[in-house]
Amino acid sequence: MGNIRLKNVSKSFAATTVIPGIDLEIKDGEFVVFVGPSGCGKSTLLRIIAGLEDATSGHIEIDGRDVTNEAPAKRGLAMVFQSYALYPHMTVRNNIAFPLKMAKMDEGAVEKKVTEAARVLNLTNYLDRRPGQLSGGQRQRVAIGRAIVREPSAFLFDEPLSNLDAALRGTMRLEISELHNQLKTTMIYVTHDQVEAMTMADKIVVLNAGNIEQVGSPLDLYHKPNNLFVAGFIGSPRMNFATGAFASGYGAHTIGVRPEHLKLSRESGTWTGRVSVAEHLGADTFLHILVDGIGQVTARIAGDVPVQHGDTVYLTPDEARIHKFNEKGMAIR
Amino acid sequence: MARAVSTRRTVFFTVLAWIVALVIFFPILYTIITSFKSETEAIQGFNLIPSGTVESYAAVQAQSNYFKFFMNSVIISVGSTLLALLISVPAAWAMAFSPTPRTKDVLMWMLSTKMMPAAAVMVPIYLLFRDFGLLDSRFGLTIMLTMINLPIVVWMLYTYFREIPGEILEAARMDGASLWGEIAYVLTPMAVPGIASTMLLNIILAWNEAFWTIRLTTTNAAPLTAFIASFSSPQGLFWAKLSAASTLAIAPILIMGWFSQKQLVRGLTFGAVK
Numbered sequence: 185m186g187n188i189r190l191k192n193v194s195k196s197f198a199a200t201t202v203i204p205g206i207d208l209e210i211k212d213g214e215f216v217v218f219v220g221p222s223g224c225g226k227s228t229l230l231r232i233i234a235g236l237e238d239a240t241s242g243h244i245e246i247d248g249r250d251v252t253n254e255a256p257a258k259r260g261l262a263m264v265f266q267s268y269a270l271y272p273h274m275t276v277r278n279n280i281a282f283p284l285k286m287a288k289m290d291e292g293a294v295e296k297k298v299t300e301a302a303r304v305l306n307l308t309n310y311l312d313r314r315p316g317q318l319s320g321g322q323r324q325r326v327a328i329g330r331a332i333v334r335e336p337s338a339f340l341f342d343e344p345l346s347n348l349d350a351a352l353r354g355t356m357r358l359e360i361s362e363l364h365n366q367l368k369t370t371m372i373y374v375t376h377d378q379v380e381a382m383t384m385a386d387k388i389v390v391l392n393a394g395n396i397e398q399v400g401s402p403l404d405l406y407h408k409p410n411n412l413f414v415a416g417f418i419g420s421p422r423m424n425f426a427t428g429a430f431a432s433g434y435g436a437h438t439i440g441v442r443p444e445h446l447k448l449s450r451e452s453g454t455w456t457g458r459v460s461v462a463e464h465l466g467a468d469t470f471l472h473i474l475v476d477g478i479g480q481v482t483a484r485i486a487g488d489v490p491v492q493h494g495d496t497v498y499l500t501p502d503e504a505r506i507h508k509f510n511e512k513g514m515a516i517r
Numbered sequence: 518m519a520r521a522v523s524t525r526r527t528v529f530f531t532v533l534a535w536i537v538a539l540v541i542f543f544p545i546l547y548t549i550i551t552s553f554k555s556e557t558e559a560i561q562g563f564n565l566i567p568s569g570t571v572e573s574y575a576a577v578q579a580q581s582n583y584f585k586f587f588m589n590s591v592i593i594s595v596g597s598t599l600l601a602l603l604i605s606v607p608a609a610w611a612m613a614f615s616p617t618p619r620t621k622d623v624l625m626w627m628l629s630t631k632m633m634p635a636a637a638v639m640v641p642i643y644l645l646f647r648d649f650g651l652l653d654s655r656f657g658l659t660i661m662l663t664m665i666n667l668p669i670v671v672w673m674l675y676t677y678f679r680e681i682p683g684e685i686l687e688a689a690r691m692d693g694a695s696l697w698g699e700i701a702y703v704l705t706p707m708a709v710p711g712i713a714s715t716m717l718l719n720i721i722l723a724w725n726e727a728f729w730t731i732r733l734t735t736t737n738a739a740p741l742t743a744f745i746a747s748f749s750s751p752q753g754l755f756w757a758k759l760s761a762a763s764t765l766a767i768a769p770i771l772i773m774g775w776f777s778q779k780q781l782v783r784g785l786t787f788g789a790v791k
Contacts, residue, residue, distance in 0.1 A: 236687050257693035269688035273706045286693035
């Protein structure tokens with residue numbers, strides 16, 4: 185079981201409040217991603233759950249048990265760090281076996297568990313190597329192996345892929361998702377990469393300045409952002425915003441349109457603009473257009489569109505997909 | 518062109534390094550050479566080729582028991598190093614992994630004690646040693662040398678420990694290691710090179726310490742520094758004998774330093790370059 189509940193958890197470092205007070209419930213087996221910009225408190229929140237940081241106030245419950253004052257190892261959680269945090273003086277085998285040895289498990293059982301974890305993670309041929317002799321991806325798999333063998337009630341991942349190159353990141357993302365499908369254990373995953381959040385999560389928690397801005401499924405956040413922050417943070421390229429006359433026409437203070445919800449025309453449209461940069465990706469074309477009265481607008485057009493820098497183009501937003509926000513930045517529905 | 522300049526620079530700096538090294542080493546070399554001369558040869562002026570006699574060594578050994586001084590040096594330098602490590606490992610661990618806003622100040626304060634002239638505290642320390650019955654005792658000297666070198670040992674270990682990523686210790690904590698498990702299975706094995714070079718340097722510093730070892734001992738606990746000193750005043754004019762005594766005193770540490778130079782260099786430059 186891996187139900188985790190945070191009750192009014194706050195964290196301050198001296199006079200600086202990092203997390204003003206958070207309530208959150210994570211259900212058993214869920215893949216929850218904490219996402220937000222750098223310094224939003226997502227890693228701190230994860231470390232509070234892990235027990236590596238003390239909460240200034242509030243309570244943390246795991247499966248109904250209050251663990252607020254428990255040592256990290258007593259919480260039954262396993263953590264995978266950004267820097268892998270492998271023990272450099274131990275072989276892969278000893279790294280994976282370390283938590284079991286600390287739990288004083290007998291040697292036969294340790295060997296069996298290590299062999300099984302190595303098989304699942306394709307590390308069988310590397311068991312006698314040291315971390316320094318492995319590639320980044322292999323090291324991260326060892327770190328995951330060390331977490332798996334403990335059979336924790338939940339896995340905590342602290343930006344585990346940010347040290348890897350783009351291609352490997354994609355592969356590891358799939359491997360972690362597959363692992364979740366196999367183990368069906370609760371996973372809490374911290375990232376600043378919203379693509380990782382969108383592709384892996386059952387539930388995303390968007391954090392900003394220590395506050396939860398919105399909790400929901402990836403598509404919930406994409407289609408129904410609660411406020412301007414979530415609207416701007418989820419989705420790539422980010423949503424375009426317009427205020428003033430354009431917005432008041434829709435009865436809103438600000439309107440938002442995603443780049444993929446704009447239609448391009450060379451003849452006519454709602455907005456007129458001049459192309460400042462055209463990025464041709466083959467499958468898509470990203471156009472950065474200076475629209476009269478709005479400013480810079482990004483449009484994502486399917487396929488390769490023969491538009492160049494300096495061309496005058498017309499954009500028409502998909503009326504049904506315009507997001508409206510009031511003066512406080514909250515969504516109007 | 519660039520390659521030619523860089524080759525010329527390399528040659529220049531290599532020659533310069535050799536010259537500097539020779540200048541630094543020359544007094545030691547000349548002491549060794551002089552120790553193999555007769556007294557007559559020794560006072561005849563500058564001469565790099567000795568006759569090879571070992572009469573000075575025989576005379577020195579006949580006059581005082583070298584082995585006793587040597588053992589005192591070993592006991593107080595190794596003893597003070599072990600004691601310093603015992604105190605410094607937990608201290609440096611706390612400062613490196615659990616720093617407070619005042620940690621830097623504490624470190625600076627510790628180091629500042631090294632800036633104080635030893636002569637300034639000579640009288641109070643002498644009186645304390647006298648009152649506690651520590652004068653001319655190996656135990657007293659071991660405590661004294663531990664105190665003298667403690668700031669450097671704490672600083673060196675602190676620098677080493679700081680290089681160990683905190684996340685590794687946190688991982689150990691998540692994996693169920695207790696505080697001592699963390700220190701024994703993770704921190705210490707990772708810091709072995711650092712602890713070893715700190716140990717070597719401290720042994721050398723303790724071995725060479727002359728101010729207190731000469732002033733706080735007479736016969737029983739006198740180490741090799743006192744052994745040389747005992748030759749310098751009455752035998753001041755007998756240079757060959759004085760050189761033989763000096764060579765005997767520095768030989769053990771010189772040999773140890775030669776074999777452990779790799780660790781020592783690493784220890785002294787650690788943190789300066791990655």
